[in-house]
Every structure is written in structure tokens, then in C-alpha cells.
Amino acid sequence: MRKIFSLFVMSLLLMLAACGNETSEPTKTPSTTEKEVTTTESKEVNLYTSRHYDVDDELYANFEKETGIKVNVIKGEADELLERIKREGDATQADLLYTADVGRLYRAKEEGVLQSGSSELLDKQIPKKFQDNDQMWYGLTKRARVIIYNKDKVKPEELSTYEALTEDKWKGRVLIRSSENVYNQSLLASFIDINGEEKAKEWAAGIVANLARNPEGGDRDQAKAIAAGIGDVAIMNTYYYGQMLNSEDPEEVKVAEGLNVFFPNQETTGTHVNISGAGIVKHSKNKENAIKLLEFLSAPEAQGTFATANFEYPVNVDVEPSDLLKSWGDFKEQDIQLSVLGDNNAKSIMIFNEVGWK
């Protein structure tokens, strides 16, 4: 029996080791000869990303085809990946941290896991506004959080600002998802910066007072609730609205067609915009490749792909948004330092809790 036991353990270990070898390949490919020539020679770049889109995988494949640099990916949730990088410390294999919210990039920088990195091309392709001050992270796509309204029940003239949705005439008509969602946290964080904490709290309390129902579901569910007649206006990301218009389910398309996009605060502070972007990891072993990948993702071709396949707004000013996005019109964005979204994140959650926004 003891023999069987030790055989079992041995074979198990062997199997695991074999599999470990296969899957941890990226850590070992720089062979000893390459080691001396430093990282410039390495033919890979390692990415921790919280974006889960098929279009991203296509872009990575194109990047590899173009440059011969292989993109290795771990997809997870932003905060969990950040924690993993932190704990891996100087031994980390991650080169880039790619998230769908600027607040997480800000946090990564605060935690000291990012480093500066720049190139002429990056500066050319990504406006300063969407870069970190110290060039530790770069925005790659934009998402606008807008008001979606029922074409039949609401005239666009009735809409003006996010703040106006707290007026009495919207009582029982406003839809928005739970405060656990990071897009809502960033939205409130931007108001804290623009209008101050007091006003931001008033706004949150005003929205809670006007809610058509307890917050539930995702962004798409808010749009469906308008169609179902539960409420008349919803605050949600354009990106989900675009997805619904292009859904495989004809019923969802029907719902989306009964709705329209309104860019709030055009006369005042501008529509809230968040970015999806990537930061260069401090202990990156392939920094040059990381920058090459950033350049590739902000170049016109990739930016166009983000816009058409994923309904995101390009950050590269030379690239036009897709036809669908253009059909909603141009809009003025909030003029704030994006990093404040991260800075005010904790404050906004506390406000949500205090005003009882579930």
C-alpha cells in the first residue's frame, strides 16, 4: 500500500510539473543566452487585464503577427489582479495592467506598482488628457455615461443635466443600477470634483428619491425597464446601448430602438467620460514590448476596431468613431483630471452608503 501511495504521489507531481511547464512557459522562454542581452530581445509581453472582449484577443493576435511579440494574458477582475501584482512584488511577470476603469489605474499608481514610460508615438496618438501626468498609464478607449430615454414619453428638450434628474418632475421615473458598480462610483467621483462633496451628496440623495425602483441588474436591464414602463430615463453607458442595438435577440433590438441617447450637461460641465486604459508595471521585464503594445493599441487601426466592434469611443483624435456612435452626435466631455475619479472613489462609496443608494 505504501508503495502504491508513493507511486500515486509521484505520478501526480510529475503530471503537475509537466503541466506547469507547459503553462508557465512565458516565464522560462528567455533562455540563458538571451538573459545577457536584456529584455529588448525578448519576444513577449505579459498582460494582466480586466477587459473580457473577444476583440481584444483579435488585436493581440494581430500585434503578434505584425511584430513577432507574443502577448500572454491573464484575464481577471481589476482589483484582484492589482492585488496579485502587489504581492508578486519585484518578481512579477506582468508588464501591463489593463483595466476598464481609470480609478483602478489611479489606485495601481498610488500603490506604487506602476512606472513611467513614454514614446513619441504614444504622445502623438493619445491626447495628454488621457495620459497619466507621470505617463504611468495611458487611456485607450473612452466610454460615455449618458441619459437614455423613452422616445415616446420624454422629449429631449425636457432633459438637460444629470443634476436636473433630481427635480420633482422625475419622481419615480429614474433608473440606474446599484452603487456597487464602478461606473456609478466614478460618475459620483466626478461630481465630487466638479461640484464639491456637499452638492454631490445632494445629487445622490436626489436620485435615490426619484428612483423608479430599487437598483437591480446591469446597465442593459435599465434600458429594458424603460421599455417595460417601469421608468422613463436611465443613466447608463453608451457602450451597452450600442450592444443592444446590435443584439442577436430581435426583442432586445426592438427595445433599444424605442430609446434614444441624450448627452447631459452640454451647456454646463460636460458628459461624464471614463476610460479603459493600461499602466506599465513597475517591475516589468519587457517594458519596451509593453510600450510597443500600447502604441499598437492606440494606433488608428486598433482604435477603429475598438469603435466598430465594441462601441467604444477612440482616444486617438485622428480616428473617427464608428457610424453608430457618430449618429448620436458629438458631445462635450467633463473637463477634469481623470485621476480624480480614482482619488474620490472611496468618498463616493461612503456617500452612496450614507444616502441609502443600494
Add this chain to the structure above:
Amino acid sequence: MKRLMLNINSWTISASCIIILLFLPNLTILKGIFTPANENWDHLKKFVLQNYIQTSVILVVFTAVFSIVIGLSLAWLIAQYQFPLRNFFKWALILPLAIPPFIGAYTYHGIVNYTGVIQKTLRNEFGIIVNPSYFDIMNIPGAIFIYTLFLYPYVYTITRIFLSNQSASLIESAKILGKGPWQIFFQIVIPISRVAIVGGSSLVVLEVLNDYGVVKYFGIQTFSTAIFQTWFGFGDIETSIKLAASLMGFVILILVFEKLLRGKKQFSFASTKVRPLQLIKLGGLKALFATSYVLIIFSFAFLIPVAQLVSWFILTFGKIPTDQFFHHIKNSVFVAGVSAAIIIFCALIIGNFSRIVKGRYVKVLPKITVLGYSIPGAVIAVAVVTTFIALDRFLSPIYAVMGIDSKLVLSLSIIMLITAYIIRFFAIGYNAIESGYDKIGTDFSHASRILGAGLMRTFVKVDLPMMKGAIISGFILVFIDIMKEIPLTLILRPFNFDTLATKAFQYASDERIMEASQASLIIITISAIAIFVFHYLLEKGPK
């Protein structure tokens, strides 16, 4: 005698080693209980914590009660009666476990929401506009509904195996003594299967406590919400771990209490052989009633959601890349199979140790290994990463000698993920094994020992054959659970490692449930095959 001691020692040593290894990462969390409270903690306490805890308690209590009612009634029907489709249901009733609860939640919401099949048909075919709030399942009762449907199989599986194989003598004696079927159920079946019921329902409770996917989507705030709010929102992982540690502490208290309570009442008994319960054939109305009851449960927990997934599958077929699916299947089956095998192996050792060892307090010890199941997976993941990075740093001189040019080897390999699975799902395997040991009792092993066989020989020749059912059911449960596992796989996987569950999550988290149907259906199919194959093996073997 000397040899006997030696044997006991080898069992004790291996069991202790496993327990310590399983417990080590949990320790990094538990010590978080001593983190001093900061302003985030105060804020939570002041504004939300009480509400969150209340909600969690409601979810746990109702889900547990409903799961026991459904799981036990199904187990008893299947174990005692013969009725149409019984042989199919016997294994099919485990199937709902293959549907990850968050996919179940998305699917049910997809069925009942405004664009879902029910409202759509009423609206478009019959011109009926219903009050949408009648079809709102994104609330606490809705969450209880989802949890019960997809978690009751824990109670069902463990209880049914117990009843089928072990209750024959008592139940037949009761019949001879003139007890009716309801009396037997309430006076015999419930008391004797208490261990199995508690084992199964504690898995349900722990799963509800550690879940975050369903409640997050439904917008329900629970204790998990507090954990993630402090971590993701405040960026304060220390307080988040402190919260998780409090939850763990609470679970320890409950487990110890339960075990001590149970220690006083032993229901294990032994007959001359493992004898299956003789089936009673139901006829006429009774058979119809039994079949309908089981069919209704099975429809809600499996047929309806799967039908919806299939229709989404058809809608999205060819619209998303599928060329990697074989690779994902391979990965999923590999990690689930290896981890389940290791878990069952370790559970057998610890379970046997717990059985032979004397002393009530030592008997409680193995219970702490189930802690990994009590808190959200993401927190376990942090503990595992921390442990593995420490291990890698410790081993780095060896790596250097071996010529490996990296400081992280283990933590970038699949070993870290598998270890995490073992820590997390040990509870599932252990509960099945424990109730298996519980039902065979110690009489046979004592007899075997008196006749001169050693502990190991007794274990292999006497105990193991009687444990076959428990081993197989434990393996299936763990295997399925890992097939659908999410937070650990996301955080701890090596580069470029995708499983079916991560693919399903990838789409579902982006509110693209239709696209998530493909990977979900493959998970369900593979789990179904696994359940079927193991049942076949179990039936085929010597009775």
C-alpha cells in the same frame, strides 16, 4: 501492539500534515481578525453592516430550509420507491449542480424579464402587457429561489446515498412493527439521516455565504458585498480580510458547536452487510404524484434553464470564436479531475483519522479544513497567492541551481490554482466521505482489527469497499464544482489559461448572457457525462 502504535502514528501524521497544509493559507486570513478597526470599518458598521448581515441571514436560513425540504423529500422518494422515470431521476437530480448559480440567475432573469420569452410571448402573441413587477426576480425571494434550485443537490446526493445503502435494517424493522410511510419518514428517516442532512445543508449554507455573483447581479447587499466594497471600493484589503476573517470565525463556532452536539448522539449502526433498501413499487395515482413532483423540481432546476440556454446557443451560434473550445474543455476537465482526485484521497485519510482517534476535541480538528469554503473565493485567492509567493521566494535558491531564470515558478504554474481548489473544495469532498464513514461505523473495523488485521489492511479491505458510494459521490460533487468555479480560476490561473467557466464568465460579466450560453452548455454536458459514467460504475459493481 507496537505495530499498532506505529500505524496510528502514520495515520495521525499524514492527517495532521494535510490539515495543517489546508489550514495554512486560511491562517493568513484568520489573523486579519486582529487588524485594528479603521475609519472604513466604522463607516460600514455605522451605515450598512447591520442590514447586510440581516440579508445574509435571511438568504442562508431560507435557502437551507428549502434545500433540505426539497433535497430530503427527493432523496427519500428515490431511495424508497419505484415509480416511472425513477431510475433516470436518480442520477439526473444531481444535474442542477452543474449550472453555476450566477449563470442560473442570469438565465432565469433572461426568461422572465421584459425581453424574455414569457413577457415577449404574452405581449407579441396575445397582446397582453403584464405588470413587470410580477416577473421581477431580482430580489431576496428571487435569490433564495435561485440558490435553492441550483444547490439542493448537495442535500439530495449525500442523503440519498445514505438512505439507499444504510437505512434498510431500521426501516424494515419499523415496517414489521407496523409503522406507516409518514411515520417512518418523520420518526426514522429524518433522525437517522441527520448527519447526511447536516453535511449537505452546511455545504448549501457555505455556498450561499461565499457567493457574490448572484447577489451582485441582483443588486442585493449581503456580507460578501461588505467584503468587496471595502476591497474594491475603498481599496482597503486589510479591512476586507478582517471582515472575511470574522465570517470565518463565525463559521468555526457553528461547526464546532454542531460537531460537539452530534458527538453526543451517535446513530451509526451496522448490519452484516451493506444492503440496499428494497424499493416499494408505487402504482396508479401515487406513482403519478411522485413522478410529477420530481419532474416539476427537475424542470425548474434543470430543464427550463437548459432549454433557455439552448435557444440562446442557437441564436449566437457562429457569432463568437469557438476554435479554442477543445482546449478549454481539456483544461477544465484536467484541473477538475486532478483536484477532485487529490481531495478525495486526502479526505479519506483525514476522515479515517477522525474516526479512529479518541477524544472529542481532536475529532473537531478536521472540521477546520472546511473553512476554505466559507468565505468568498477572491479572499481565499489572496491568501493562496501570498502563500505561494512566499514559497517561491523560499525556493528561489533551488530555482537558481536548476538554471531557471525566474523568481516565480510555482505561483505561475497550475499548481497554485490546483492547491487553491483543494483548499476551497475540500469541504465538499470531506462531507461526502465523512458521512460515508459515519454510516459504516467502526464495528467492522474493530472486528477486523481483533482478527489481527492492521489499520491499513482494515482500511483497504474492509472500509474502502463499503465507502465506494461515498467516494464516487464526493468525487462527482467536487469535480462539478471545480468545472464551474469562477473567482479562483480568474485570479490564480497561469498565463493564457482559459477554462469553460472563465469563458462563460467573460461573456456573462459583460451582460452578454446569450454568448455565455455556449460555454455554460458544455460545462453542463461534461458534468452530465461525469454523473452518468460514475453512476453506471456504481450500479455495475457488486451490490
